[in-house]
Amino acid sequence: MKDSPNILVIAIDSLRADHLGCYGYQRPTSPAMDGLARQGARAQQFVCAGLPTHPSFTTLYTGQHPITHGIVAHGPRNVLGRDAPSLPQILMDEGYTTCALDNLATGRIWFRRGFEFYIDPSMRHTVYIDVACEELNARAIPWLKSHGDERFFMMVHYWDPHWPFKPPERYQHLFYDGNPTDPDNHSLDAWWKHPLGAVARDTWMRTRDGLITDAAYISALYDREIRHVDDGVGELLAALDDCGLAENTLVLLFGDHGESLVEHGIFFDHHGLYETTLRVPFMARWPNRIPAGSTLSPMMQHHDVAPTLLEAVGALVPPEMDGRSVLPLLTGQARDGGRKQAISCECTWQAKWSLRTDEHKLILARAPDLYGNPERELYDLKADPDEHRNLVTEAGGLAAELEAALEGWIAERLAAQGRADDPLRAHGTSLNLA
Secondary structure (H helix, E strand, O other), X not given: OOOOOEEEEEEEOOOOHHHOHXXXXXXXOOHXXXXXXXXXXXXXXXXXXXXXXXXXXXXXXHOOOHHHHOOOOOOOOOOXXXXXXXXXXXXXXXXXXXXXXXXXXXXXXXXXXXXXXXXXXXXXXXXXXHOOXXXXXXXXXXXXXXXXXXXXXXXXXXXXXXXXXXXXXXXXXXXXXXXXXXXXOOOOHHHHOOHHHHHHHOOOOEEOOEEOOOHHHHHHHHHHHHHHHHHHHHHHHHHHHHOOOHHHEXXXXXXXXXXXXXXXXXXXXXXXXXXXXXXXXXXXXXXXXOOOOEEEEEEEEHHHHHHHHHHHOOOOXXXXXXXXXXXXXXXXXXXXXXXXXXXXXXXXXXXXXXXXXXXXXXXXXXXXXXXXXXXXXXXXXXXXXXXXXXXXXXXXXXXXXXXXXXXXXXXXXXXXXXXXXXHHHHHOOOOOOO
16 A cells, blocks of 8 residues: 555536547637646546436446446435445545545535545535635645645545536636627527526526627636636646645546537536537546556446546455446556446436447437437437437337347346336436426
C-alpha cells in the first residue's frame, strides 16, 4: 500500500462527451479537460449504465449495474442494501483518508458511506444544484493542502452543467451573438407545447428582456457552463500540482450522464437513452503508468471504475461487483478487455432499457414515452451516429436478435439474485406529470 497512488475522482454532472474539444467539439469549451486528456488516456465509448444522477453514482460507488444494486431512479422508494459493496469504504479499510465534496448524501444516506470527510457546500443554497465549482474548490483545495501528506481518495462532484444553466456573468460573451428573445425565432415552439416546457417557460427560460425563443442560446448557456466548470477543473488540478501531489495521484474525470439539448424532441434535460445522454467523457491520468495521449476505443461503463481503482491500489475486488477493471487498457498492457455490449436503463421520467454494441443500439420501453418516442428503436451508430433513422422495422431481424439478447440478460441477472420482476416495471417512473 505504501506505493499506492492518491486518487482524485472528478465527476461532472450532465456532461456529454461531444461538447468537449478532446472529443471533437469546435467551440473552446474545455481547455483544462483537453489538457488532462493529452496527459493521459481518453475513452471514446464510456457509456452510462443508469441515469440520472442517483443510479449513476450508486453504480460508481458499488461497482454494480443498476439491475444489481436496485437504484434505478430518483425517488423516496429507493434504498441501497447494507451489504452492497462500497468503494470508499474499501479504500478507507485499506488505509486511505477518504473525502467527498458533494451533496448527494443530503437526500440518500448511502452516498456518505465510507467517507471520513463529507463536505457539502450546497447547504447554503435553497436549491442544492446551485452550488458552483468555485464553492467546491474553496473547500477542496485547502483540504488537499492539509491532507496531502496522507494517502487520500478524494471525490469532487461538480454540478455546473446541470440545468438550469446559469453561468457567471464573466462567461456571457462566449458562444452566442444573437438575440435570445427574438419574437421571429420559433425554434422552441415545440418545447412550449410540452408539459415540461410549460413549466420551464414560467421559470428559468426567461431573461430580463423576456421569454427566450432561441434554442441556440440555451445551447450556448450549456457550453458556457462547461467552460465554467472546466476553469474549476483547471484550478483544482493546478492546486494538486502546487502541492507536489500530481506525480503520485491517479486522476479520473467523467460525466455521470449527458444532456439532451433539443435532440429527439427532448429539451435541456437528461431523459432518453440516446448518445447525447449515455455517452459521457472519461479520462485518466497517472504519470509514468498511463501513457500520455492514448485513446481507448473499447466500451466501458461506470461500474468498471471501482474495480479499476481497487486494482490500481492493489486491493481485492469484491466478487459482488459486476464491473471489470480496465486498468490494463489504461496502462497499455492490453488492447482489448472492454465490453462487447453496454446495457443501460432509466426509470425517472420514463422507463426504458437499451443495449448498445459498437455498431448498433436497441432501445426498449417498458411504459409510454413522455415525449412520444417509439416503444422500440434501433439505430446504426456507425452510419447514423446522431440516431435519426429508426431501423426497427427495416432491420427487424437484427432488432429481434438484440431484443432477445437484452431480455435474456435481464432475466439471467434477475434469476441470479432470486428475483423475477423487471425493476423498471416494479418501480415505475418516479417522476410524472399526473
